[in-house]
Amino acid sequence: MAGFFKIAIRNFLNSPTTDPYPFGETFTPENYRGIIDYTPELCIGCNTCEYVCPSGAIRVREKEDGSGISFSFWLNTCSHCGNCGYYCPTDAVFNSNDFHTARHQSEKFIPTIDDGISYVQCSNCKQKMKRPVEALLARAYEEITEEVRHQTSLCPECRRMKRFERM
Amino acid sequence: MGETYKVPVGPIHIALEEPVYFKVTVHGETVEHVDILSGFVHRGMEALVLRRNFLQNMIITERTCSLCSNNHPFTYIMAVEKIAGVKIPPRAEYLRVIADEVKRAASHLFNVSMLAHLVGFHSLMTQTMETREVLQDVKESIWGNRMDLGANTIGGVKYDLDKEQIRYLIKQLNSIKKPIRELAAIYRDNRIVRARTEGVGVLSKEDTLRLGVVGPTARGSGVNNDIRLIYPYAAYDKLDWDVVLEDGCDVRARALVRLREVFQAINLVEQCLKALPDGPVKTKGFPRIPKGEGVARTEAPRGELFFYVKSDGSSKPERMKWRVPTYLNWEALKVMMPGNKIADISVIFNSIDPCISCTER
Ligand code: SF4
Ligand code: SF4
Numbered sequence: 186m187a188g189f190f191k192i193a194i195r196n197f198l199n200s201p202t203t204d205p206y207p208f209g210e211t212f213t214p215e216n217y218r219g220i221i222d223y224t225p226e227l228c229i230g231c232n233t234c235e236y237v238c239p240s241g242a243i244r245v246r247e248k249e250d251g252s253g254i255s256f257s258f259w260l261n262t263c264s265h266c267g268n269c270g271y272y273c274p275t276d277a278v279f280n281s282n283d284f285h286t287a288r289h290q291s292e293k294f295i296p297t298i299d300d301g302i303s304y305v306q307c308s309n310c311k312q313k314m315k316r317p318v319e320a321l322l323a324r325a326y327e328e329i330t331e332e333v334r335h336q337t338s339l340c341p342e343c344r345r346m347k348r349f350e351r352m
Numbered sequence: 353m354g355e356t357y358k359v360p361v362g363p364i365h366i367a368l369e370e371p372v373y374f375k376v377t378v379h380g381e382t383v384e385h386v387d388i389l390s391g392f393v394h395r396g397m398e399a400l401v402l403r404r405n406f407l408q409n410m411i412i413t414e415r416t417c418s419l420c421s422n423n424h425p426f427t428y429i430m431a432v433e434k435i436a437g438v439k440i441p442p443r444a445e446y447l448r449v450i451a452d453e454v455k456r457a458a459s460h461l462f463n464v465s466m467l468a469h470l471v472g473f474h475s476l477m478t479q480t481m482e483t484r485e486v487l488q489d490v491k492e493s494i495w496g497n498r499m500d501l502g503a504n505t506i507g508g509v510k511y512d513l514d515k516e517q518i519r520y521l522i523k524q525l526n527s528i529k530k531p532i533r534e535l536a537a538i539y540r541d542n543r544i545v546r547a548r549t550e551g552v553g554v555l556s557k558e559d560t561l562r563l564g565v566v567g568p569t570a571r572g573s574g575v576n577n578d579i580r581l582i583y584p585y586a587a588y589d590k591l592d593w594d595v596v597l598e599d600g601c602d603v604r605a606r607a608l609v610r611l612r613e614v615f616q617a618i619n620l621v622e623q624c625l626k627a628l629p630d631g632p633v634k635t636k637g638f639p640r641i642p643k644g645e646g647v648a649r650t651e652a653p654r655g656e657l658f659f660y661v662k663s664d665g666s667s668k669p670e671r672m673k674w675r676v677p678t679y680l681n682w683e684a685l686k687v688m689m690p691g692n693k694i695a696d697i698s699v700i701f702n703s704i705d706p707c708i709s710c711t712e713r
Contacts, residue, residue: 188534188537188538188541188542189475189476189479189538189542191534192479192534193475196479202482202485212489214489214492214493214496215493216492216493216494216495216496217492217493217496217497218496218497218502236405236407237405237407237408238408239404239408239409239411239412264411264415265497266411266414266500266502267496267502267510268407268408268410268411268502271502271505271510272407280496
């Protein structure tokens, strides 16, 4: 037993190893995969997150009134795997390090995030289209010039026509 | 002396960590014969994965069980990469080993602490868990979760280590070396632990080979079947290490193998960190998975894990099958248990490091 006595006495002299949570602070790493967060300004409505989510916790759909794309997320279905954040091209969806997942029973089956993006109008033909996202432009172009901005304000059809005109 | 009667142990039993049903025939207090009935936690995962695409399945396979959770997606991904003909970058190979060995160390510490719990040495159990907690913190800080690392992806790994994280990892690993050395000495020499583990649940080398037992259970009987060595994958062939073998053939020998493998795991991680090549951690883009079949094997903490994946060229697998280590190891219980006391059943059961949720999927 001598071996263990040494450890026991040392433990007796040391301070407790447990955190006083919820009355004090606890260790929460920066990288902890907690509750999903969503930034609509960055979203391009590409549906990748829904495609890679193994739990079916995300739904990306065209809004019923056709005004944009909706993003719904069910916390109780999420398994905190981080696949959505890993594959999202603009980091619009990501894991925060918030681990407080307890919710009221009444919120169990309703989306905890019910948000989305609205379509914008093409600057030429006024047709509805997905809006350009700065984060993605910054990745595609070294410098975002006026020309680039103008191009991205057009719908794909008008953009094609513009290109033909220049030929 | 006494007559023969039957005792049911399980599927829900105070001394069993997982639901499995033993029909034990005892003579007096001595076990004569064991029948195993299983199937209590079948979840139909092999059917489920056929309805999900290849990317979703990386996560679903990880949820097969929690202690070898890294090995399931790892092996699945290796099989898929074989179909797609993907070669992962060298840095990813090392990062895969790091994630796997940290998981292995934590898994083995969990098993030996359960052993301490079952022999009634609870302070040893809590102390082992306490030491393991450092590894849990490491996993949480680097990969974001205590159990499901989500480290691998098709074509490489999802995480990268910067200088800061490497320093943190080294510091944490160094901090548990001494405590684990102390604890290992207690597991090896303590009178109580020895009395409950030495000569208990003997599995001879012949029986090990006959039953095809895998993992630390086999290595405790002197059988070298470490997939990392005989069929190297990731970066294991570039590292300097030896297979841990013990020849006690009993519960104690299996525990000692696991404890020595904890040190080996720490050493392997350190080697990887030292040799970590620069470069990308993932191949570019996402590969199309063509029509084809692939198999892969890895050494999970419990033994050899085998995956078969068949693809028909669509986004979902056509068939997937995995064989887990406990499936082979629990047959050996029928050899290990007879001749022992009824009180030793749970200790022997624990010594194969059973994972029923893997086995029944
Ligand atoms: S959250 Fe990201 S992945 Fe999901 S639709 Fe928006 S941009 Fe695409
Ligand atoms: S973390 Fe995983 S389960 Fe949760 S929404 Fe994202 S992909 Fe789905």
